[in-house]
Amino acid sequence: xxxxxxxxxxxxTAAGVLAGSNPFAIPLEPDHQTLPxxxxxxxxxxxxxxGSAAARAMMDGAEGRFLRALKSILGTPLARESRSFxxxxxxxxxxxxxxxxxxxxxxxxxxxxxxxxxxxxxxVHFHSASSERDAQAEMDLRDAYLLAGFKDVSFLAEPEAAAxxxxxxxxxxxxxxxxxxxxxxxxxxxxxxxxxxxSRGVRIGxxxxxxxxxxxxxxxxxxxxxxxxxELSSKTHSAPKxxxxxxxxxxxxxxxxDPALLREVRRWERVAQEPLLFERLGEVLEAHLGHxxxxxxxxxxxxxxxxxxxxxxxxxxxxxxxVDLQRDAMQMALSDFATEIGTNALGTLAxxxxxxxxxxxxxxxxxxxxxxIIREQLATxxxxxxxxxxxxxxxVVHGLAIAAA
Numbered sequence: 001x002x003x004x005x006x007x008x009x010x011x012x013t014a015a016g017v018l019a020g021s022n023p024f025a026i027p028l029e030p031d032h033q034t035l036p037x038x039x040x041x042x043x044x045x046x047x048x049x050x051g052s053a054a055a056r057a058m059m060d061g062a063e064g065r066f067l068r069a070l071k072s073i074l075g076t077p078l079a080r081e082s083r084s085f086x087x088x089x090x091x092x093x094x095x096x097x098x099x100x101x102x103x104x105x106x107x108x109x110x111x112x113x114x115x116x117x118x119x120x121x122x123x124v125h126f127h128s129a130s131s132e133r134d135a136q137a138e139m140d141l142r143d144a145y146l147l148a149g150f151k152d153v154s155f156l157a158e159p160e161a162a163a164x165x166x167x168x169x170x171x172x173x174x175x176x177x178x179x180x181x182x183x184x185x186x187x188x189x190x191x192x193x194x195x196x197x198x199s200r201g202v203r204i205g206x207x208x209x210x211x212x213x214x215x216x217x218x219x220x221x222x223x224x225x226x227x228x229x230x231e232l233s234s235k236t237h238s239a240p241k242x243x244x245x246x247x248x249x250x251x252x253x254x255x256x257x258d259p260a261l262l263r264e265v266r267r268w269e270r271v272a273q274e275p276l277l278f279e280r281l282g283e284v285l286e287a288h289l290g291h292x293x294x295x296x297x298x299x300x301x302x303x304x305x306x307x308x309x310x311x312x313x314x315x316x317x318x319x320x321x322x323v324d325l326q327r328d329a330m331q332m333a334l335s336d337f338a339t340e341i342g343t344n345a346l347g348t349l350a351x352x353x354x355x356x357x358x359x360x361x362x363x364x365x366x367x368x369x370x371x372x373i374i375r376e377q378l379a380t381x382x383x384x385x386x387x388x389x390x391x392x393x394x395x396v397v398h399g400l401a402i403a404a405a
Contacts, residue, residue, distance in 0.1 A: 003115065123181035124183045173349070180208075210248070296313050338376070
């Protein structure tokens with residue numbers, strides 16, 4: 001039986017096999033090599049919807065629960081908490097398993113092959129600050145694969161997989177900036193042989209960029225940092241931050257829609273110095289608009305990355321509501337992340353005992369590697385290396401397909 005190469009990503013997922021001697025990304029949606037890692041639990045029709053169709057259902061206002069960035073919950077207590085969806089108790093690991101089962105089915109339908117085993121990509125570290133959570137995350141993902149119908153699964157670090165697929169010769173640093181993590185592999189390529197010298201990873205990715213930009217630019221329009229008072233005194237205090245941090249985090253948005261929390265926000269409206277801000281927040285919670293905000297922030301980020309400024313459009317909350325996102329302000333907001341990514345890139349070289357000037361080329365992989373601030377940071381860290389783009393969304397799955405075969 002064939003083995004499926006499967007890149008289960010925070011934002012997008014891809015599956016691949018070898019076609020002859022060449023890696024091939026299986027179209028998981030018509031004319032698309034990747035599938036958004038998104039699930040919509042449709043309350044009306046009582047079924048699960050995946051990928052772009054899931055995002056459309058959420059944006060169209062269908063009744064249900066939208067989940068994205070599920071990879072980020074692996075290794076956390078959220079993963080194994082039992083929740084009620086469509087009259088059944090189910091964990092998020094089981095929901096991931098249903099998503100992976102859909103990938104398996106679509107891959108088998110397209111290829112006419114049967115995939116009983118998988119070679120899965122994984123970040124170098126799911127959790128760079130905790131070895132226990134890191135080990136638990138792989139265990140969680142393994143359980144999801146087995147529940148999805150695979151008889152066995154092996155794992156390969158994502159930048160090491162990409163190293164098998166990218167073009168070039170000499171010493172290469174693979175820089176894979178995804179939705180949830182940043183990963184680095186230093187390797188030597190001679191002919192068709194690739195030798196991995198060192199790999200390193202840190203839990204920073206595009207969803208972190210979105211969270212910081214949302215907190216700085218979108219959440220203040222909903223009351224983040226605003227003052228609320230006590231009903232029986234003149235004292236004031238800032239609105240509790242936890243709600244806004246959850247509302248700005250892709251993987252937590254689905255779990256902020258709580259009736260008791262909504263009642264508390266409506267109370268804030270009565271005692272706030274700026275009631276309109278909390279009226280908007282109440283509308284977001286009541287109409288389940290958290291993911292709409294996240295998509296608007298992501299779109300503004302992409303626009304500002306390619307121009308002097310972008311715009312975060314929030315007119316789904318209130319007609320004409322928007323905020324400008326200046327490129328310089330975005331760069332400043334993300335500068336700490338960029339610095340840490342640059343530090344870890346150089347740390348990968350240090351782990352291998354290699355000097356920066358020994359690197360012939362830096363190869364960028366992953367959607368968030370398109371951010372200009374990341375390119376600028378790596379250009380500063382490795383000024384003598386050529387900077388090349390791989391197939392940013394499919395290099396990992398191409399490498400997994402090669403390794404799986």
